[in-house]
Amino acid sequence: xxxHRAGCLRGLSFKAFAGExxxxxxxxxxxxxxALTLVPRFYSPTSGRILLGREDxxxxxxxVLRAQTAFVFEEAVLFSGTVRQNVLMGVRGEYSExxxxxxxxxxxELAACDFVADLPEGVDTVIGEEGLSLSGGQRQRLSLARALxxxxxxxLLDDPFSALDVGTEERIITNxxxxxxxxxxxxxxxxxxxxxxxxxxxxxxxLEGGKIVADGTHTELMKLPAYRALMSAEPEAPASLAHIAxxxxxxxxxxxxxxxxxxxxxxxxxxxxxxxxx
Numbered sequence: 001x002x003x004h005r006a007g008c009l010r011g012l013s014f015k016a017f018a019g020e021x022x023x024x025x026x027x028x029x030x031x032x033x034x035a036l037t038l039v040p041r042f043y044s045p046t047s048g049r050i051l052l053g054r055e056d057x058x059x060x061x062x063x064v065l066r067a068q069t070a071f072v073f074e075e076a077v078l079f080s081g082t083v084r085q086n087v088l089m090g091v092r093g094e095y096s097e098x099x100x101x102x103x104x105x106x107x108x109e110l111a112a113c114d115f116v117a118d119l120p121e122g123v124d125t126v127i128g129e130e131g132l133s134l135s136g137g138q139r140q141r142l143s144l145a146r147a148l149x150x151x152x153x154x155x156l157l158d159d160p161f162s163a164l165d166v167g168t169e170e171r172i173i174t175n176x177x178x179x180x181x182x183x184x185x186x187x188x189x190x191x192x193x194x195x196x197x198x199x200x201x202x203x204x205x206x207l208e209g210g211k212i213v214a215d216g217t218h219t220e221l222m223k224l225p226a227y228r229a230l231m232s233a234e235p236e237a238p239a240s241l242a243h244i245a246x247x248x249x250x251x252x253x254x255x256x257x258x259x260x261x262x263x264x265x266x267x268x269x270x271x272x273x274x275x276x277x278x
Contacts, residue, residue, distance in 0.1 A: 026207035076143035078131035136163035
């Protein structure tokens with residue numbers, strides 16, 4: 001993955017609370033994907049801070065930080081193994097066979113992976129290198145299931161629903177909010193181009209030139225000419241991150257905020273303070 005240009009985020013400041021679904025939208029080069037990559041420290045901001053809960057992520061050991069985040073890209077990264085192996089490979093800790101089975105079932109349900117039941121061997125079906133025996137939408141859903149099985153506090157989704165129909169997309173977002181057992185319910189930051197995806201978020205942040213220029217619900221932002229134009233534009237060519245494996249590790253609860261410059265802390269809520277990245 002090529003490094004992002006210096007200073008592509010400027011004065012970016014926002015908070016995202018536990019269980020909230022926040023969509024970052026903007027034209028190509030606006031900084032939305034870069035903002036997501038700062039959270040698991042694929043890159044580090046040149047100034048400012050990102051807080052997970054009340055802790056600066058710069059002070060957290062990288063394995064600890066990435067055990068609390070899961071990243072799903074548009075181009076799903078799968079491995080030559082069974083469905084079961086792909087979904088459970090990010091699970092950490094000591095679990096009984098029964099607990100692992102419950103995790104597998106719950107993650108597949110949350111990610112709307114109904115198609116798995118129709119595979120020749122169900123969850124024990126070998127899907128081939130990079131899941132080439134599956135459709136694009138099926139690969140995206142399995143990649144999401146793997147992220148959810150890791151029980152992340154923060155779920156980072158970089159346009160992961162592009163190959164799904166609107167009904168499946170809505171079902172997944174609803175599942176992410178409600179959870180299944182002790183899965184789901186993570187703070188979710190997502191980038192998207194389709195209005196159907198953006199409309200499902202609790203809040204939408206409109207980025208231009210690395211800055212947030214509007215913050216509100218999809219309905220509220222549709223009053224803005226720039227936002228309406230963006231939502232009616234042709235889909236952008238995806239910025240592929242396919243060569244990075246999904247960072248799939250997690251714990252149950254948390255709050256996150258993304259990079260910012262001078263923002264006021266509120267007790268018990270996450271705050272980010274940051275500038276550009278390189």
